[in-house]
Amino acid sequence: MIWRVEIRNKAGIFDAQGHGIQKDTVDLGIQSVHQVDVVEIYNLEGDRFFSEEDLVRICRELFVDSIAQDYAYFKLDGLSRSDNPVCHPIEIAYNAGVMDPAEESILKGIRDLGIQSVQAVRRARLYLFYGPILPKDLDIITNKILSNKLIQHVVPDPWRYKTLVGTPDTQIQQTFKALDIDLAHASDQQLKAISRHGQLFLNLNEMKAIQKYFCRLGRNPTDCELETIAQTWSEHCYHKTFRGDIRYRYQENGKTKTKRIQNLLKSTIMKATHEVNKPWCVSVFHDNAGVIRFSKNMHVCFKVETHNHPSALEPFGGANTGVGGVIRDILGTGLGAKPICNTDIFCFAPHPMSSASLPPGTLHPQRIMKGVVSGVRDYGNKMGIPTVNGAIVFDERFVGNPLVFCGSVGLLPKDKVRKKVRKGDWIVLVGGRTGRDGIHGATFSSGELTQESEIVSCGAVQIGDPIQEKKMLDCLIAARDKNLYTAITDCGAGGLSSAVGEMAARTSPEGKDLGVHVDLDNVPLKYQGLRYDEIWISESQERMVLAAPPNKIKALLEIFTGENVEATAIGTFTASGRLELFFQGHQVCNLDMGFLHRGIPRITKEAFWQPPKTTTPSLFSKTTDLNAKLKEILGHYNVCSKERVIRQYDHEVQGASVIKPLVGMHADGPSDASVLAPELGSVKGMAIANGINVRYGMIDPFWMAASCIDEAIRQIIAVGGDRRFIALLDNFCWGNPDKPDRLGSLVRAAQGCYKTAVGYGVPFISGKDSLYNEYTHDGESIAIPGTLLISAIGIIADVTKAVTMDLKEPGNLIYMIGNTYNELGGSIYLDTYGTLGHHVPHVDVRQGSQIFDAVTKAVQKGLVRSLHDCSEGGLGVAIAEMAFSGGWGVTLRLDQVPYKGKDRCNDIIFFAESNSRFLVEVEPRNQKRFERVLCASHAIGRAGAVPYAVIGTVEQQPSLVVYGDRGERCGDSPIEDLKQAWQRPLAW
């Protein structure tokens, strides 16, 4: 028997949700919706003991908030009810097989009432639309606001549910049937077809290597073996491009040169770390996250991941599980670190795109952004991990492939860094159950998206369950501190296959491959009917794998059961060096670990780079009025305030935040970096920042990389960090690396990373790449601009010396540190003219190092009242932000700005984005001491002096007054106007 319960707001109670949806319809251009009411639906199915009396109790004591809501219930008897004629109802429910995390809580809530007779609950949401709305508009609303057909559907007739327990396709009891794939006799064409139909994303060379391996064994692979190899060898898991060979051709001085690169990662990023050789690097490029020294008892680890493909298809779920995934990376570092903060960086297409101009099969950028932000909010907030840093970049070429970078930082006790796996250890799976979710996620993200992706790859889309992960976290930390397991890793892309395989391959004390014996029947399932290979490669969220010695297993399992988290021994590590899987007594996989992890054929990819044809636009008017341009740039999507997004994230939970993402007198100014003091009561802290700029890369990826590193470092410096204690992470998101031009620019960016990191003496500690970010429709391919995200973490000895960017007091002096050059290439200024330019900002690492060190010293001596770096929008944006965040005016003299080169003019000085520059507020009484610090650094260094000049003063009068290069007055804006221009664009 199924009962339907409807919960709706009482009359007079404001329906915030309905109100929000009504506003969304107006944003879509539909004016006919007058009102929207939201009704929560619970469908309950019980056994024969489930009585109406029970139902009423559940309604009264659990479902309804008697102050704000009313309830009604109905018996579903198969008869349809006629529609309410005054409104248009649309009921949305999750698709069969999509897990609704709330159902577990609801069933628990019902059992808490002492009612055991309810077997299943399915939620739905009913939207009642009022107004003369056309059917076609209702369709638009349904598809664009209310639901995503990948995970949800419109309930056609809610009165005709027959059963809620399971769904028909999961009811089938699986009888064992081993499936061999006939590779032995396959032609090249057939091999390709097998790869394509199986969604294996293996190329012909790889298929042939597999064919050869099995021919030698004299048998065909099982489907499970083939899936395991495909997952292990996928770009996502193996990073074939970064670890493979590249023939790199590039143009230099008009000539084409060729260079052979063996392992791009080792010859650039990791090489830099090796050369910089910091003693405080504890574990780099080895574990799930990079680990560095932090305090007396703790190390800190940092990882940034991408979740691009899933977010393109289902923004909420994609971002949601992206956050969950990177948190598990932290949990899986060493013997498990405790996450203390998250960072999130997104790249979207700009919003003012009309729906008609979107490629077919893509979602509107505004919807993607709302979904992604909600997904991050939901997971981070519910896990109780503050989201403290981020950025949003807009460019039209992200229309088919938005980028979602999720980062997490954790604290790891010093004695919990090393993993150990021994033969005889149990393999323990903890956390959520395994379902058919996310099958083929790893291989799917190793190919390009097409307009069919949303149909064929829907298994790759999931929604997360942050409470499940929080429960697991609590238990893991408790078990870790009692030394109940010796190794841990996350179940991410590739599922158990990847996690168990990795553990066996790299964590044995002798460095040899261990073997694995897993009984797939032991894996707890969400529903019956999964095939063995599905169990093995499922990417169901919120799972981790542990290795536990047999004598600890009882105590380990007790901790988890004590807090209602499932933990199950599914197998053991063996000495066989083979991956052996069993299902219902049959062996379904028997692979040599050596072949699995090292059998992938090396290939040589072609790369080519030539400078794009760019020109310097001749539009400098030597303008006398910078006001309008400054406001336009402040309102540019890449510059404007992201407060709307930041506020939705809990950025203060755990109590560690010292410098928050929003600072200034109204707590709405843009902080350069976040500072945390995670050991409560201690002043030891860390700063988190990032650098990203895709327009520079369109001119030259080398200087994009250099600029991103410079930006990330100087933002750490800008809150009080020290160059000697900064570590970097790289995330490369590129197009299809099988196309030489895409790979060429990737190589050039990696070279920029190497040179700049070594120049600044700053190591990389971890990184990740996400390739194949292209969207193909009707034979046309849109690649994203090659995007490099540099994340930085700086250790801060005393957070009470940290500084912020808001101006503090009238009468103080404003210094510019660092030279400005004629470098408008890729600037926001030129973007407002629709052009890219040519002179991309360069980085002078010797001068930059001196500047960074001098500024650090001045901060530590307490001579700096406020400090802000100049980045996008240049000096103009930086000084405006300082002014309106502090609530004071500024008088600025452009003729005083240190400038090198010809073409000195107001626009360039005000808007050029030259690197390694800071604006510093200094009290007049400290002027001499401050300048002495700047000069002293000159004596130590070998290069020229640190360029600096007093370029203005802080004023009581709340206006930004700018005098031009010839002393003329060329700008005068009330700071409130500037702030409005900066806040307006994303204020939806």
Next chain:
Amino acid sequence: MSVQKVAVIVLRTAGTNCDGETAFAFERCGARVRLAHIHQLFLGKVCLDDFHILVIPGGFTYGDDIASGKILANELRLRLGSDLRQFLGGGKLMIGICNGFQVFVKAGILPGPLDEGEQKKRTTGQQATLTNNDSGKFEDRWCYLKSEGNSIWTQGLEPIVYLPVAHGEGKFVPRDDHVLNQLRRNGQIALRYCTKEGGKPAYPQNPNGSVDDIAGITDQTGRIFGLMPHPERHFLFIQHPFWTRLKAKGHYGQGARIFQNGVDYVRKNL
């Protein structure tokens, strides 16, 4: 009579997430703090009797599924009801912060009996609720708050304090005007949102649309306190969102007083 060591129990369950910093705050004020999972209470491994202050910290217990705090509220009501009555009968203290406040309200623990008639009954039903913010969104922002009433928890608090809120369901709605009037008359309103100068707030100073700008209430005795803002996030001076602008640099923030009050009260009275 005075107790040697003030014992605080910070109760946690699935989805609790402000337990660490809340425990830190009480510890710094001189208390001995036990973080306990609710299952340990159910199993009798931890006993409420051994503590003087019960704390329900912030978080998203059970995902805030169905409604914020609802499932934990039912657990308290149905499984720990008599233990809690005994605890309070001993004149002990309770504080619920953010999700903890939602739990107290939905369990009928706050505002509790509003007049003598209700006092005689052993339990009271839900008299008020905390529901969706008018903005329709979760928001993290700092708010100015006026303290009033004479709860032991808010004694000596500065007239206007600055504390952060971080919630999606913090709009306080009383059942009816009668409940609101009783709350006022009994001095049970402990914290109200206000402007920086203490005036009548609009959004976002009142961040959620709470009726009568109510941010925190107590029971009639003033010993049970529930509030949406997070005093544990302004326990230290450097947690203030613009401490770099402030001249007076002490060690503690404006929320510390609340925790100290609880500990001091136990020392003097229990």
